[in-house]
Amino acid sequence: MDKRNALYAQSGGVTSVINATAAAVIExxxxxxxxxxxxxxxxxxxxxxxxxxxxxxLEDKAQLKKLIHTPGGAFGSCRHKLQDFDVNKREYxxxxxxxxxxxxxxxxxxxxxxxxxxTNKIAKITAxxxxxxxxxxxxxxxxxxxxxTDNCPGFGSVAKYVxxxxxxxxxxxxxxxxxxxxxxxxxxxGRHAGWIAASAGLAAEKKNDAPxxxxxxxxxxxxxxxxxxxxxxxxxxxxxxxxxSEGAQDKDGKFLADSGSVDSFxxxxxxxxxxxxxxxxxxxxxxxxxxSVSDYLQRSARHISSQVDLDQAYAVGEAAVKMALSGxxxxxxxxxxxxxxxxxxxxGKAKLSEVANFxxxxxxxxxxxxxxGITKSCKNYLSPLIQxxxxxxxxxxxxxxxxxxxxxVKKKLKNFKV
Amino acid sequence: MDKRNALYAQSGGVTSVINATAAAVIExxxxxxxxxxxxxxxxxxxxxxxxxxxxxxLEDKAQLKKLIHTPGGAFGSCRHKLQDFDVNKREYxxxxxxxxxxxxxxxxxxxxxxxxxxTNKIAKITAxxxxxxxxxxxxxxxxxxxxxTDNCPGFGSVAKYVxxxxxxxxxxxxxxxxxxxxxxxxxxxGRHAGWIAASAGLAAEKKNDAPxxxxxxxxxxxxxxxxxxxxxxxxxxxxxxxxxSEGAQDKDGKFLADSGSVDSFxxxxxxxxxxxxxxxxxxxxxxxxxxSVSDYLQRSARHISSQVDLDQAYAVGEAAVKMALSGxxxxxxxxxxxxxxxxxxxxGKAKLSEVANFxxxxxxxxxxxxxxGITKSCKNYLSPLIQxxxxxxxxxxxxxxxxxxxxxVKKKLKNFKV
Numbered sequence: 001m002d003k004r005n006a007l008y009a010q011s012g013g014v015t016s017v018i019n020a021t022a023a024a025v026i027e028x029x030x031x032x033x034x035x036x037x038x039x040x041x042x043x044x045x046x047x048x049x050x051x052x053x054x055x056x057x058l059e060d061k062a063q064l065k066k067l068i069h070t071p072g073g074a075f076g077s078c079r080h081k082l083q084d085f086d087v088n089k090r091e092y093x094x095x096x097x098x099x100x101x102x103x104x105x106x107x108x109x110x111x112x113x114x115x116x117x118x119t120n121k122i123a124k125i126t127a128x129x130x131x132x133x134x135x136x137x138x139x140x141x142x143x144x145x146x147x148x149t150d151n152c153p154g155f156g157s158v159a160k161y162v163x164x165x166x167x168x169x170x171x172x173x174x175x176x177x178x179x180x181x182x183x184x185x186x187x188x189x190g191r192h193a194g195w196i197a198a199s200a201g202l203a204a205e206k207k208n209d210a211p212x213x214x215x216x217x218x219x220x221x222x223x224x225x226x227x228x229x230x231x232x233x234x235x236x237x238x239x240x241x242x243x244x245s246e247g248a249q250d251k252d253g254k255f256l257a258d259s260g261s262v263d264s265f266x267x268x269x270x271x272x273x274x275x276x277x278x279x280x281x282x283x284x285x286x287x288x289x290x291x292s293v294s295d296y297l298q299r300s301a302r303h304i305s306s307q308v309d310l311d312q313a314y315a316v317g318e319a320a321v322k323m324a325l326s327g328x329x330x331x332x333x334x335x336x337x338x339x340x341x342x343x344x345x346x347x348g349k350a351k352l353s354e355v356a357n358f359x360x361x362x363x364x365x366x367x368x369x370x371x372x373g374i375t376k377s378c379k380n381y382l383s384p385l386i387q388x389x390x391x392x393x394x395x396x397x398x399x400x401x402x403x404x405x406x407x408x409v410k411k412k413l414k415n416f417k418v
Numbered sequence: 419m420d421k422r423n424a425l426y427a428q429s430g431g432v433t434s435v436i437n438a439t440a441a442a443v444i445e446x447x448x449x450x451x452x453x454x455x456x457x458x459x460x461x462x463x464x465x466x467x468x469x470x471x472x473x474x475x476l477e478d479k480a481q482l483k484k485l486i487h488t489p490g491g492a493f494g495s496c497r498h499k500l501q502d503f504d505v506n507k508r509e510y511x512x513x514x515x516x517x518x519x520x521x522x523x524x525x526x527x528x529x530x531x532x533x534x535x536x537t538n539k540i541a542k543i544t545a546x547x548x549x550x551x552x553x554x555x556x557x558x559x560x561x562x563x564x565x566x567t568d569n570c571p572g573f574g575s576v577a578k579y580v581x582x583x584x585x586x587x588x589x590x591x592x593x594x595x596x597x598x599x600x601x602x603x604x605x606x607x608g609r610h611a612g613w614i615a616a617s618a619g620l621a622a623e624k625k626n627d628a629p630x631x632x633x634x635x636x637x638x639x640x641x642x643x644x645x646x647x648x649x650x651x652x653x654x655x656x657x658x659x660x661x662x663s664e665g666a667q668d669k670d671g672k673f674l675a676d677s678g679s680v681d682s683f684x685x686x687x688x689x690x691x692x693x694x695x696x697x698x699x700x701x702x703x704x705x706x707x708x709x710s711v712s713d714y715l716q717r718s719a720r721h722i723s724s725q726v727d728l729d730q731a732y733a734v735g736e737a738a739v740k741m742a743l744s745g746x747x748x749x750x751x752x753x754x755x756x757x758x759x760x761x762x763x764x765x766g767k768a769k770l771s772e773v774a775n776f777x778x779x780x781x782x783x784x785x786x787x788x789x790x791g792i793t794k795s796c797k798n799y800l801s802p803l804i805q806x807x808x809x810x811x812x813x814x815x816x817x818x819x820x821x822x823x824x825x826x827v828k829k830k831l832k833n834f835k836v
Binding site: 010013014016043044046047070071072073074075076077078079080160163164165167168169170171172173174175176177178179180184186202203272274275290291292293294295296297299300301302303304306383386387388389391394396397398399401 | 428431432434461462464465488489490491492493494495496497498578581582583585586587588589590591592593594595596597598602604620621690692693708709710711712713714715717718719720721722724801804805806807809812814815816817819
């Protein structure tokens with residue numbers, strides 16, 4: 001049998017452990033006698049459309065090993081959603097051309113919901129067009145909003161970063177609160193689901209511990225109720241720590257971050273729900289405050305990744321290749337939580353057709369009645385995901401990272417405009 | 419000889435390792451037969467004025483040990499500067515009353531430049547008023563702007579956090595840059611000196627590595643030159659990482675953060691030079707960007723503290739007590755860099771009268787000619803300070819922290835309004 005090549009690509013926002021998945025795909029595929037080379041799309045599917053394929057067999061083994069502790073997307077990612085085949089055949093035909101030209105037999109697409117939709121479409125079309133390619137989706141998203149899987153690789157590490165940072169910064173605010181800063185606001189990611197904001201709640205061990213207020217996208221922001229809670233917290237604890245999801249919104253679904261702030265040129269101020277909340281606290285209550293926007297820091301903080309998350313990120317990559325080799329197609333490995341008292345997990349699978357374009361929000365039972373905190377059952381769900389410190393090696397005081405050569409596979413096709 | 423008590427207080431902005439200094443003071447004082455108890459001012463000098471003294475002898479030994487890995491100011495800090503004795507005798511007289519009432523023989527004040535000025539005044543006045551108290555300043559400031567000492571405890575850990583985060587986030591931006599984010603802006607602390615911003619420069623190992631642009635308070639912001647550099651960097655590298663000091667200012671000394679942004683109520687937007695730079699990049703160059711404000715996260719990030727910084731923070735606390743016991747007064751232990759090829763340091767001392775109210779800025783030779791980067795000599799200075807990872811112990815996935823009882827010493831004086 002003709003040995004075919006495998007093609008791996010990263011998609012959408014990256015995580016601190018997505019390269020561990022990449023390492024797993026490469027290592028597992030290299031062990032198989034049925035797979036020839038492993039190529040990687042440079043900057044995701046856009047690179048595949050442009051026939052920009054990285055030949056991972058030309059990388060130093062030592063550097064590939066470092067992928068496990070290198071954040072970001074080592075082969076480049078992209079935000080590019082393929083339209084429906086019926087609407088735009090051009091890009092699908094081009095993918096086919098690339099697959100055929102480079103004898104691709106296995107396609108592994110590492111991304112969130114949108115990407116799984118794409119993977120599913122490609123699986124169907126390669127079969128329809130007579131050059132069947134085994135297409136396996138691999139989950140990844142810090143947003144933790146994919147269905148079927150108990151959690152998403154990438155999320156546990158953000159949760160660990162956010163809960164750790166919340167605990168640390170809270171001690172700082174508390175010590176400053178007598179004469180200075182009384183309110184601290186931390187903005188975290190999560191445009192549509194409050195999983196990341198929720199994870200800050202793990203920082204609290206006992207009553208009155210920070211964070212005192214969490215603002216979820218799932219709970220409509222009520223300014224009066226919020227300000228009352230801030231006031232009461234400062235009165236009771238002497239300080240107040242607020243964690244706000246970038247997706248926090250009012251009852252009409254309007255993001256608080258889009259609240260009409262303008263800069264000195266009269267342009268709308270871009271992003272930043274933390275400064276918005278800060279202004280509110282300052283204007284309405286007069287408290288001195290500090291605010292932080294963690295943005296990319298939270299999802300690239302490989303130095304504080306969770307060991308459980310890292311293990312799972314590796315495991316889904318390994319499982320994806322094994323599934324492909326065992327004849328599965330248009331599926332995605334998922335993480336199944338065992339029904340044991342002590343946390344345990346195993347790899348299962350879901351059909352891509354069912355995964356695609358579905359966002360898993362926080363269940364109502366995970367948010368406290370007042371809408372400002374997380375419940376015990378939420379803590380029970382989140383806590384196992386942040387266990388273990390997967391420290392990267394450090395050199396000269398800084399985390400070591402992989403330095404890839406990214407040698408390109410020779411092009412065989414004409415240029416293509418994406 | 420009557421055994422007298424020691425009094426320790428924290429002042430100003432806290433650091434991730436100031437409690438290691440506290441632990442050193444308490445442990446070293448407890449070993450001495452000449453010191454009775456160690457008290458701590460609750461919330462710094464304000465607590466001393468209010469006669470709010472914490473009796474550290476009533477704390478669990480196990481919890482005191484945890485101070486070494488607990489960020490923030492465990493006894494509380496404050497921003498309160500004593501006026502000159504000639505202007506306002508009242509507070510000095512009150513301090514004297516508290517010292518006498520509680521038999522204080524040694525006062526250790528752990529803070530930055532302002533605090534050392536205060537310590538010096540107190541030393542002078544206790545002598546003049548006939549109840550001599552040995553007053554030792556202990557350096558602490560993430561701003562790294564105290565004179566005489568080679569560096570300031572607290573700074574090395576922020577430098578490690580900022581350089582690590584810059585390296586990590588840069589990998590993220592790089593992987594997103596083909597179709598999405600091209601510019602990432604990280605705002606760091608340092609209102610008057612660019613030491614913290616400079617430390618981001620350690621993240622770069624070779625040409626074109628991020629950060630590509632550092633904006634220092636020491637270099638007047640030139641918008642045209644800056645935008646040109648951003649454009650050129652995106653052209654060359656595909657993306658651009660900018661680290662901006664909160665103290666970045668224009669040629670007239672006006673902070674960029676105070677650039678006239680107003681919120682939806684027409685009020686001045688509070689803080690945030692990162693969103694200002696982001697708007698500029700977006701409006702003038704049209705690049706998609708992300709920005710982060712690390713704020714308190716950077717100075718409380720005990721999980722990524724530098725071992726060298728932690729060792730030095732402990733050492734200055736220990737040295738302060740030893741200096742007091744050896745008859746020194748109105749001095750501050752400092753860190754002296756040995757003139758060896760390999761980095762080494764030892765403790766020296768400086769007179770408080772010479773330390774007080776002096777801000778050490780970045781030398782010109784530490785900033786590259788174009789004003790956007792750090793030189794080799796700056797790297798040589800900074801690099802040793804971020805060496806070693808002083809990880810705290812983790813429990814249930816989160817860093818363990820000290821839980822103090824903070825039992826108060828019985829008051830003996832009338833109330834005093836601060």
